[in-house]
Ligand SMILES: Nc1ncnc2c1ncn2[C@@H]1O[C@H](COP(=O)(O)OP(=O)(O)O)[C@@H](O)[C@H]1O
């Protein structure tokens with residue numbers, strides 16, 4: 001469970017301070033998902049980084065499973081756009097960085113995660129030998145390797161072609177259903193938000209506030225992209241963004 005209460009994020013000091021997040025409250029339970037969508041530069045990443053314990057809010061609180069968040073924690077995983085792979089390490093090593101850094105967790109999990117993501121065959125390859133879609137999946141494997149209860153994603157599929165993107169969105173849906181983490185997804189892709197968010201928070205221009213919360217209760221249904229409910233959520237999101 002991740003619970004943000006009245007979170008304010010500011011950069012810089014006093015007169016030159018820039019407010020990026022202006023009092024956002026949201027709560028995502030295990031097995032639930034929330035997508036955040038809003039204009040470029042509005043403060044989405046700032047909010048997500050605060051929820052990862054990487055940026056300290058100016059005010060407000062973030063609770064993770066009831067405890068105040070003051071620094072990054074291993075039950076919170078963060079996936080960024082460019083997967084953050086180290087070019088000189090193999091797929092296996094990249095996916096298991098926390099193991100290499102001496103943190104304990106079962107090696108069996110590591111192998112199972114790579115298999116689950118279809119990366120078992122390429123585990124000895126280096127990032128330069130992988131397609132863009134595979135690289136993103138290695139980033140996902142790394143995020144899953146610590147069995148997080150909260151999964152934060154910051155535009156994880158930006159600049160992928162549509163088919164690859166949809167395939168990995170399908171994968172995210174399966175992983176979310178299976179592992180039942182609390183998912184918070186930042187995206188500027190309306191269809192991605194409608195596919196993966198059980199609720200979608202539409203944010204204002206900077207500083208970010210929640211302009212509208214769109215319920216999307218049918219998400220996760222078979223072939224959801226082809227349903228009328230999906231089209232309706234996309235329509236509502238587009239309307240809310242334009243308001
Ligand atoms: N480390 C930082 N120092 C100063 N300003 C920042 C920093 N990070 C982000 N900002 C500013 O905060 C605002 C929100 O940025 P960000 O959260 O990255 O937006 P988004 O992810 O929605 O595009 C922008 O105006 C950006 O320039």
Ligand SMILES: [Mg+2]
Nearest residue numbers: 044045046154
């Ligand atoms: Mg961003």
